[in-house]
Amino acid sequence: MPLKKELCRNFQRGSSIKNFIASPYFDLRWFSSCQYGERCKFLHPTQQQSRPNAFGFGMHSGSNQQQKANPFGFGVQSSSQPRPAADFASQHNQFKPFENKWTRFSPISNASATSSHHPDNQIQSGNHKCTDPESCKQLIVEDFEHERPSWTLTCYGHCKYAPCDISGDISYEELQSAAYDDAKRGLSLQSIVERERNALNFKLTEFENLLRGPYVAPLSSTASQSARLGFGANTSSLSAQNTGQSVASSFGVLHASSNAGGSSPYVPSNTASGSLSSSTLQQTASAFGPSYLPSGVSQQMLNPTNNNFNIVVGQKAFDDQQKNNVCQSGHESRDASVWLKEKWSPGEIPEEAPPDTFI
Amino acid sequence: MAGFGAAPAGNHNPNKSFEVIQPPSDSVSSLSFSPRTNHLVATSWDNQVRCWELTRNGASVTSVPKASMSHDQPVLCSAWKDDGTTVFSGGCDKQAKMWSLMSGGQPVTVAMHDAPIKEIAWIPEMNVLVTGSWDKTLKYWDTRQSNPVHTQQLPERCYALTVRHPLMVVGTADRNLVVFNLQNPQAEFKRITSPLKYQTRCVAAFPDQQGFLVGSIEGRVGVHHLDDSQISKNFTFKCHRDNNDIYSVNSLNFHPVYHTFATAGSDGAFNFWDKDSKQRLKAMSRCSQPIPCSAFNNDGTIYAYSVCYDWSKGAENHNPATAKTYIFLHSPQEAEVKAKPRVGTSNRK
Numbered sequence: 001m002p003l004k005k006e007l008c009r010n011f012q013r014g015s016s017i018k019n020f021i022a023s024p025y026f027d028l029r030w031f032s033s034c035q036y037g038e039r040c041k042f043l044h045p046t047q048q049q050s051r052p053n054a055f056g057f058g059m060h061s062g063s064n065q066q067q068k069a070n071p072f073g074f075g076v077q078s079s080s081q082p083r084p085a086a087d088f089a090s091q092h093n094q095f096k097p098f099e100n101k102w103t104r105f106s107p108i109s110n111a112s113a114t115s116s117h118h119p120d121n122q123i124q125s126g127n128h129k130c131t132d133p134e135s136c137k138q139l140i141v142e143d144f145e146h147e148r149p150s151w152t153l154t155c156y157g158h159c160k161y162a163p164c165d166i167s168g169d170i171s172y173e174e175l176q177s178a179a180y181d182d183a184k185r186g187l188s189l190q191s192i193v194e195r196e197r198n199a200l201n202f203k204l205t206e207f208e209n210l211l212r213g214p215y216v217a218p219l220s221s222t223a224s225q226s227a228r229l230g231f232g233a234n235t236s237s238l239s240a241q242n243t244g245q246s247v248a249s250s251f252g253v254l255h256a257s258s259n260a261g262g263s264s265p266y267v268p269s270n271t272a273s274g275s276l277s278s279s280t281l282q283q284t285a286s287a288f289g290p291s292y293l294p295s296g297v298s299q300q301m302l303n304p305t306n307n308n309f310n311i312v313v314g315q316k317a318f319d320d321q322q323k324n325n326v327c328q329s330g331h332e333s334r335d336a337s338v339w340l341k342e343k344w345s346p347g348e349i350p351e352e353a354p355p356d357t358f359i
Numbered sequence: 360m361a362g363f364g365a366a367p368a369g370n371h372n373p374n375k376s377f378e379v380i381q382p383p384s385d386s387v388s389s390l391s392f393s394p395r396t397n398h399l400v401a402t403s404w405d406n407q408v409r410c411w412e413l414t415r416n417g418a419s420v421t422s423v424p425k426a427s428m429s430h431d432q433p434v435l436c437s438a439w440k441d442d443g444t445t446v447f448s449g450g451c452d453k454q455a456k457m458w459s460l461m462s463g464g465q466p467v468t469v470a471m472h473d474a475p476i477k478e479i480a481w482i483p484e485m486n487v488l489v490t491g492s493w494d495k496t497l498k499y500w501d502t503r504q505s506n507p508v509h510t511q512q513l514p515e516r517c518y519a520l521t522v523r524h525p526l527m528v529v530g531t532a533d534r535n536l537v538v539f540n541l542q543n544p545q546a547e548f549k550r551i552t553s554p555l556k557y558q559t560r561c562v563a564a565f566p567d568q569q570g571f572l573v574g575s576i577e578g579r580v581g582v583h584h585l586d587d588s589q590i591s592k593n594f595t596f597k598c599h600r601d602n603n604d605i606y607s608v609n610s611l612n613f614h615p616v617y618h619t620f621a622t623a624g625s626d627g628a629f630n631f632w633d634k635d636s637k638q639r640l641k642a643m644s645r646c647s648q649p650i651p652c653s654a655f656n657n658d659g660t661i662y663a664y665s666v667c668y669d670w671s672k673g674a675e676n677h678n679p680a681t682a683k684t685y686i687f688l689h690s691p692q693e694a695e696v697k698a699k700p701r702v703g704t705s706n707r708k
Contacts, residue, residue, distance in 0.1 A: 147556070147605065149576045149577040149578065149606070149607065150576075150604060150606055150607070150625070150672070151576040151607055151625075151671055153558075154557045155532065155533045155557065156557055157553075157556055158556060160553075160554040160556075161551060162552055163552055164552075169515070171532070171558065172607075172651075172669050172670040172671055173475075173477065175670055175673065175674075176386075176404065176433075176670040179670075179674045179677075180433060180451070189674065193674050193675045196674055197673075
């Protein structure tokens with residue numbers, strides 16, 4: 001039980017939600033769950049829009065995700081001193097794999113060599129509320145001091161369930177796939193390593209900028225916004241943030257399709273070791289049964305995006321919406337009752353000015 | 360100049376697991392067991408899909424290579440049909456192939472995307488194959504038709520997929536997690552941003568479909584319940600860390616009987632956990648290379664995991680001349696995978 005009074009979540013939610021819904025960043029698609037599920041007596045439209053959850057978007061965890069525009073301004077550097085590495089090492093005196101502060105059990109662990117030690121800074125990050133950019137910044141500073149994962153080519157969000165502060169993910173497999181494609185094209189191992197290093201440096205710069213600069217909430221960042229709003233976002237957000245470095249162009253190959261036929265495995269040319277022989281990589285174990293020849297691509301597979309699903313969801317959604325608006329006959333004749341409503345729900349806000357009779 | 364760091368040295372099989380013979384010649388990207396028998400399929404960066412028959416002899420497990428099949432490019436994912444006769448695989452050639460092990464016929468291409476296929480799953484309740492790709496779509500396929508039954512747009516590239524009908528969860532780039540109710544597959548049921556701070560690496564749906572696990576590159580796993588009334592049961596925990604080094608969680612697998620789960624990471628370790636009592640049941644010894652993928656067999660008596668390079672330290676730490684790929688089989692002891700009830704409360708799944 002907390003010892004001091006916590007901020008009333010309901011009170012906080014009320015005012016901030018109105019602000020948020022009024023903003024252009026609100027997307028009704030985020031609220032696609034109803035606590036009653038199948039039992040609900042109201043209609044759940046089958047398209048992505050549905051009723052907003054009664055709890056707003058604080059539905060996922062205890063911490064509130066307040067996203068209102070910050071009235072305090074930005075730019076105050078965090079004044080906390082980062083802990084030196086020596087102190088950090090001495091904090092590893094308690095085995096605590098679970099972050100949840102309510103955990104009551106110490107783990108049944110053996111004294112194995114893999115026992116890992118975890119710094120005890122979970123409580124702050126677990127209850128973080130994005131109300132104050134300074135506290136956000138503080139959390140970011142702590143994360144980057146103590147929680148930097150080994151893999152750098154990653155997005156990052158300081159707040160659970162909240163959008164990324166840094167977007168632009170590259171996974172192990174994507175990097176490896178790009179390397180294999182490059183090798184097939186004849187690039188040397190050295191140039192592949194170089195390309196990867198460039199990507200790393202680019203990412204590190206992004207992290208540095210987030211660390212050094214004033215904290216700006218993700219909503220105002222176009223890169224993460226495009227990533228959030230989904231469809232049509234750039235395949236590589238690195239290229240969206242092209243700062244003129246060659247890395248952007250070299251990562252164009254990350255998603256480029258490789259037309260190279262054949263099944264030559266990864267064999268970069270000019271390897272230093274020189275002992276790389278394609279025969280070892282292409283060894284097919286003789287004990288395996290007949291290895292099937294890959295079938296030719298069927299001629300019918302040339303148009304994969306053709307959707308021949310019978311139920312057209314979009315149409316149904318439109319029909320539902322029209323039922324709600326009681327508007328069946330064309331775009332200009334909208335049911336007059338819309339103008340009499342106190343409050344419009346998203347989707348039925350009229351786009352044209354009200355007729356004179358209502359003014 | 361930034362670099363990835365050096366790879367660790369050490370024992371490649373400190374847990375004395377049984378070794379699968381004739382492993383792939385390059386890293387393994389996925390492992391999947393037949394839902395019916397002890398047949399194991401591994402897909403690899405050497406473009407091959409291989410199948411072994413495993414036999415348990417008392418305490419040990421032996422393997423016999425059975426068959427293999429080729430793609431034109433590295434293969435990233437695999438799935439079995441529920442009747443245990445057919446294997447699906449997909450990869451960098453942007454195709455998914457269906458390979459009937461029983462009939463011995465040639466593999467047939469059953470799916471295509473505009474970018475490599477990262478995830479694949481067979482949904483027996485719907486008789487469809489679902490594929491997730493870096494082209495930011497999910498596609499559903501009736502394997503008898505060449506066009507997808509439905510194409511679902513994703514907010515970003517598909518990185519992870521888990522299906523327990525009717526629950527399906529897709530993890531994409533930039534920490535999106537999209538939840539689908541497969542009774543209405545054309546609409547997103549819910550889209551959330553990950554409770555973890557960094558790139559999503561793997562997801563696993565609870566056997567009771569009440570929620571899912573999500574693993575990231577930051578050595579952390581999130582336990583997330585879908586229903587708002589169970590919010591208080593959500594939590595995250597850290598794992599696969601070694602002092603200051605933080606490794607990614609590459610694989611999450613629920614035990615089919617006990618509903619505890621295993622994590623495997625780039626630190627070369629695998630652990631068994633119980634989310635209901637929030638305990639780690641067993642920490643296994645660290646192997647000298649990462650574990651990119653793992654799987655339980657249909658009754659949980661075999662846990663297969665691969666020890667090989669997962670690119671977590673970039674191209675400069677990939678040494679094909681000396682790197683070896685292993686697939687190991689671990690027979691979990693009951694104490695390692697059976698849930699231990701909380702004192703004073705009943706054991707619940």
